[in-house]
Amino acid sequence: MNGQGLIKGLGITFKHFFQKEITEQYPDVMPQLAPRFRGCLQFEFEKCIACGICVNSCPNNVLSFETEKDENSKKKKLLSYTIDFQHCMFCNLCAEGCPKQCIYFDHNFELSSFKREDIKMVYLRPAEMDMREEESTNGQEQQESKEQKQIDAMQKALQKNPGKVLSKILEQEEDIIILSELMQSDEKTAGKIAELMVKDKEKAAKVAAGFVNKAKKNRAKTETAGEGGDAND
Amino acid sequence: MEALFVNLAAVLSGWLTSLGLSPIWADTVLLFVKWIIVITIITLNIIILIWLERKVSAFFQERLGPNRLGPFGIFQTIADAIKLLTKEDIVPSAADKLIFKTAPMFFIVVAVMLYTVIPMGQGMEVINLNIGLLFFISIGSLSTIALLMAGWGSNNKWSLMGAVRSVAQMVSYEIPLAFSLLGVVMISGSLNLQDIVAAQGKLWFIILQPIAFITYFIAATAELNRGPFDMPEAEQELTGGAYTEYTGMRWALFFLAEYTNLVAVSALMATVFLGGWQGPWLPSWLWIIIKTYGVILVFFWVKWTFPRIRMDHLMSFSWKVLVPVSLGNILLTGAGIYFCRWMGWC
Amino acid sequence: MIGLPHYLLLGAVVFSIGVFGVLTRRNAVAVLMSVELMLNAVNINFVAANKFMAVGTAVGQLFSVFVIVVAAAEIAVGLALVISIYRQRGTVDLHDFNLLKW
Amino acid sequence: MIEFSGLSLYDAVFTAAAGVTVTAALGVVLFRNIIYSALSLVLAFLGVAAIYFQLNAGFLGVIQILVYAGAISVLIIFAIMLVMNRPAGRTNLTSPRTREVFTGGTITAMMLTALIAAIGLSDWPKTVLLKGADDTVGMLAELMLGDYVVAFEAAAILLLVAVVGAIILAKGVENK
Numbered sequence: 001m002n003g004q005g006l007i008k009g010l011g012i013t014f015k016h017f018f019q020k021e022i023t024e025q026y027p028d029v030m031p032q033l034a035p036r037f038r039g040c041l042q043f044e045f046e047k048c049i050a051c052g053i054c055v056n057s058c059p060n061n062v063l064s065f066e067t068e069k070d071e072n073s074k075k076k077k078l079l080s081y082t083i084d085f086q087h088c089m090f091c092n093l094c095a096e097g098c099p100k101q102c103i104y105f106d107h108n109f110e111l112s113s114f115k116r117e118d119i120k121m122v123y124l125r126p127a128e129m130d131m132r133e134e135e136s137t138n139g140q141e142q143q144e145s146k147e148q149k150q151i152d153a154m155q156k157a158l159q160k161n162p163g164k165v166l167s168k169i170l171e172q173e174e175d176i177i178i179l180s181e182l183m184q185s186d187e188k189t190a191g192k193i194a195e196l197m198v199k200d201k202e203k204a205a206k207v208a209a210g211f212v213n214k215a216k217k218n219r220a221k222t223e224t225a226g227e228g229g230d231a232n233d
Numbered sequence: 234m235e236a237l238f239v240n241l242a243a244v245l246s247g248w249l250t251s252l253g254l255s256p257i258w259a260d261t262v263l264l265f266v267k268w269i270i271v272i273t274i275i276t277l278n279i280i281i282l283i284w285l286e287r288k289v290s291a292f293f294q295e296r297l298g299p300n301r302l303g304p305f306g307i308f309q310t311i312a313d314a315i316k317l318l319t320k321e322d323i324v325p326s327a328a329d330k331l332i333f334k335t336a337p338m339f340f341i342v343v344a345v346m347l348y349t350v351i352p353m354g355q356g357m358e359v360i361n362l363n364i365g366l367l368f369f370i371s372i373g374s375l376s377t378i379a380l381l382m383a384g385w386g387s388n389n390k391w392s393l394m395g396a397v398r399s400v401a402q403m404v405s406y407e408i409p410l411a412f413s414l415l416g417v418v419m420i421s422g423s424l425n426l427q428d429i430v431a432a433q434g435k436l437w438f439i440i441l442q443p444i445a446f447i448t449y450f451i452a453a454t455a456e457l458n459r460g461p462f463d464m465p466e467a468e469q470e471l472t473g474g475a476y477t478e479y480t481g482m483r484w485a486l487f488f489l490a491e492y493t494n495l496v497a498v499s500a501l502m503a504t505v506f507l508g509g510w511q512g513p514w515l516p517s518w519l520w521i522i523i524k525t526y527g528v529i530l531v532f533f534w535v536k537w538t539f540p541r542i543r544m545d546h547l548m549s550f551s552w553k554v555l556v557p558v559s560l561g562n563i564l565l566t567g568a569g570i571y572f573c574r575w576m577g578w579c
Numbered sequence: 580m581i582g583l584p585h586y587l588l589l590g591a592v593v594f595s596i597g598v599f600g601v602l603t604r605r606n607a608v609a610v611l612m613s614v615e616l617m618l619n620a621v622n623i624n625f626v627a628a629n630k631f632m633a634v635g636t637a638v639g640q641l642f643s644v645f646v647i648v649v650a651a652a653e654i655a656v657g658l659a660l661v662i663s664i665y666r667q668r669g670t671v672d673l674h675d676f677n678l679l680k681w
Numbered sequence: 682m683i684e685f686s687g688l689s690l691y692d693a694v695f696t697a698a699a700g701v702t703v704t705a706a707l708g709v710v711l712f713r714n715i716i717y718s719a720l721s722l723v724l725a726f727l728g729v730a731a732i733y734f735q736l737n738a739g740f741l742g743v744i745q746i747l748v749y750a751g752a753i754s755v756l757i758i759f760a761i762m763l764v765m766n767r768p769a770g771r772t773n774l775t776s777p778r779t780r781e782v783f784t785g786g787t788i789t790a791m792m793l794t795a796l797i798a799a800i801g802l803s804d805w806p807k808t809v810l811l812k813g814a815d816d817t818v819g820m821l822a823e824l825m826l827g828d829y830v831v832a833f834e835a836a837a838i839l840l841l842v843a844v845v846g847a848i849i850l851a852k853g854v855e856n857k
Contacts, residue, residue, distance in 0.1 A: 006539070009538050009539060010534065010535070010538050012538075013293045013534065013537060013538040014534070016292075016293055016294070016295055017289075017292050017293055019295055020295070021291075021292075021295050021296060021297050022295045022296075023295070023296050023297040025297070257690055258690075261690070329716070331717075332716070332717075332720070362739065363739060363818065364739050364740055364743055364818055367740070367743045367744075367747075368739075368743050370743075370747065371743045371744070371746040371747035371751060372746065374746070374747055374750075374751030374752070375746065375750055375751055377751060377755050378720075378723055378750065378751075378754065378755065381755065381758055382720065385716060385758075385762075393762075397759070397762070400755055400759075404751075404752060404755055407751070407752075424818060581691065581692045581695045581696075582805070583805050583806075584800050584801070584805055585695065585699075586732070586736075587800045588797065588800055589699045589702065589703070589732070591793060591796035591797060591800065592703055592706075592793065593702060593703065593706050593725075593729075594796070595789050595792055595793040595796070596703070596706040596707055596709070596710055596789075597706070597710075598785075598788070598789050598792060599710055599785055599786065599789040600709060600710035602781070602784070602785030602788060602789065603710070603781065603782050603785040603786070604710065606715055608715065608757060608760055608761050608764065609709075609710075609715060609718060611757070612709055612718060612719065612722050612757060613709065613710060615722065615749070615753065616706050616709060616722070616725065619725070619726065619729045619749075622729070622741075622745075623729060623732055626732075626733055626736050626738045626741060627736060629738075630736045630737060630738070631805075631806070632806065636820065636824075637817050637820040637821045637824055638824065640738050640740070640741050640817060640821055641821055641824045641825060641829060643738075643741055644741065644744065644821070644825070645832060645836055647744060647745070647748055647749070648836040648839065648840060649836075649839065650749075650753070651748055651752070651753060651840065651843070652839050652840055652842075652843030653843075654753050654756060654757065655756065655843050655844065655846075655847040656843050656846050656847050656850065658756060658757065658760040658847070658851075659846070659847035659848075659849075659850035659851040660850055661760060661764060662760060662763055662764060662850075662851050663850045663851060663853070665763070665764040666853075669766065670766065671764045671766075
């Protein structure tokens with residue numbers, strides 16, 4: 001029958017008349033934002049490793065940064081990071097690409113300002129960060145002493161149970177026995193091996209192999225030279 | 234309470250005659266006083282109505298509506314009125330200035346004239362006219378001229394298009410409008426609105442004439458340029474139709490006149506179909522206000538439910554559906570009256 | 580004191596204005612409008628005569644009603660004719676309606 | 682009648698209504714812009730309606746407003762807009778031939794003089810305005826559907842024929 005739809009429509013509006021209003025009374029009551037809402041772009045300076053993925057992925061050239069090569073560590077050092085927010089289209093590509101999660105959108109959407117320049121956000125390298133860097137150069141010494149401790153521990157371990165430790169760098173049991181005997185006789189060789197094992201295992205393996213070869217040759221010499229060699233020892 | 238205003242009028246009239254005025258001049262002065270009161274009531278009504286419409290439409294759309302100014306935003310309309318009064322009055326240089334300026338005044342005068350015959354309570358009307366119903370219809374038909382003047386005077390194609398549409402629509406819908414009221418006139422046997430109210434002492438005409446009520450409601454919606462029939466304004470298509478070029482107070486006059494028409498037509502519906510000022514307990518002038526506002530709320534409801542109808546559908550609906558239906562209603566009513574007499578019920 | 584002659588005078592003046600319009604206007608629609616004026620003048624006379632000379636009946640008003648009916652029919656057909664001619668000849672100037680002149 | 686400084690209210694209303702009617706009627710024939718003429722015509726119709734009201738013919742006045750001011754004038758304005766092909770200020774000119782204008786003016790003047798003379802010289806019954814019957818609507822209805830029912834039906838048929846004819850004239854007939 002004609003006109004049924006009209007009555008249905010009237011019914012729908014009538015129902016809606018008594019439903020709760022969905023208006024957000026924004027300045028009085030802050031809106032409930034979705035967890036992935038993209039508000040203002042935030043940057044954490046200290047986490048950044050200046051890889052430049054964010055800058056390259058931005059379609060609108062919102063992001064830019066300045067870096068400097070650190071003379072000592074040969075590392076890139078972040079000097080400043082700029083977000084020119086007026087061009088941002090909230091595509092989230094920068095935040096997706098960031099390996100350190102140091103750039104991300106927060107829930108602040110009240111971005112209006114009186115001047116265009118106010119929208120631009122410049123993050124300068126915080127002074128504390130340089131101070132911490134200095135601390136970390138002091139820390140190098142500390143690290144060395146730490147290494148020393150590790151080497152000492154390794155030496156002890158070598159003295160106690162050489163077979164188990166040396167199995168990491170040497171394959172044949174015969175060699176391990178030879179080297180452990182060598183180390184027990186010579187303190188210097190043991191110290192070198194321990195240091196190398198902490199710092200560089202491959203080198204340690206090579207050096208250890210060298211020592212073993214030397215010891216084998218020596219043994220062969222003494223066997224061929226007879227009693228005289230023994231007397232030398 | 235019941236005869237409060239009637240007594241007030243009698244006191245005023247007596248005081249005027251005691252001043253030495255002859256009765257006819259006392260009546261004339263009283264008429265002016267009545268008009269001033271009517272205009273005041275209309276203005277107050279409209280302030281409330283605009284707020285109400287915005288609030289009601291908001292509720293239909295699950296919004297809050299105006300809520301900043303005063304409790305529930307009730308002072309919003311006053312702020313809007315002040316804003317409109319202080320706005321610049323722009324008359325386009327290419328406009329036909331005389332017609333452009335006359336149109337809104339003509340429109341509002343016609344709208345206010347509708348209140349001449351509406352009984353606002355027992356014995357409360359500006360003039361108790363013998364042919365009140367017909368007078369109402371004929372004055373209502375004059376507003377087409379005002380719209381046509383506005384559309385022509387603006388010298389803007391949107392304005393003219395809106396005006397032409399609205400005039401075509403109003404002329405077409407006047408026919409079912411008048412025909413649907415004829416059934417009521419046949420039953421009550423009078424064109425006097427007070428007589429029609431008196432004839433509904435036992436039974437409201439909405440029960441005796443449901444078809445007439447529906448056709449009148451639809452035709453009145455079109456006549457008011459409201460709801461699904463707001464072709465002349467058609468903000469989305471015609472950028473405001475006949476009112477496109479109007480600014481500030483002139484535009485506000487059109488707006489006022491539209492709401493004035495709305496109240497008048499709703500009051501007429503309440504009078505003709507809903508028993509007028511009759512009702513228990515409360516004084517009569519309160520009853521007519523309650524009923525009028527009920528009808529207005531239905532108008533709001535319809536407006537905020539249905540989308541705008543296309544122009545050609547609108548016209549063919551009037552001529553192909555409403556006119557035959559209202560004519561059939563007249564036939565049915567006549568047959569009913571004869572049947573009633575034959576059975577000896579009335 | 581206004582009496583019947585005043586109304587008749589008003590009718591005569593309006594009728595004469597209508598006649599002048601019919602005789603001198605060039606636009607066909609204007610001529611039709613002048614005819615409407617003349618019909619209105621006649622109606623004034625009918626109603627006034629009814630009021631002053633046939634008290635208690637409404638025959639004059641009835642005649643006016645019929646005149647209004649005829650006027651409505653006349654204006655509808657007349658305007659339709661004008662529009663039809665405008666389609667044919669692109670003008671509503673009465674001086675250009677010379678198809679039947681020879 | 683209640684006299685007030687020599688002029689009764691009734692007379693004042695008549696003078697105002699007649700003044701509006703005559704001025705508006707003059708406007709109809711003298712405006713050069715035909716839209717102004719049409720709007721002037723509306724004003725003339727309203728003036729005539731006022732005269733009807735004053736003559737105690739309320740029903741007729743209402744019909745005058747409804748039919749003339751509300752419908753016919755709208756029809757006229759629509760027709761004007763449909764047939765407008767020149768600037769609005771030059772749409773309602775007088776005839777270019779002075780002879781025609783002169784003849785028309787002369788005929789009008791002669792007719793007006795004759796009519797005024799006839800009215801002035803005739804012996805009208807000395808009627809003091811009588812209070813007419815209130816229910817003219819009822820009387821009209823009884824006449825219309827009683828004694829004059831044939832004329833009434835004829836008028837109805839006339840209207841129907843006119844509507845159909847107007848539609849055919851304006852829309853044109855499809856040629857097969």
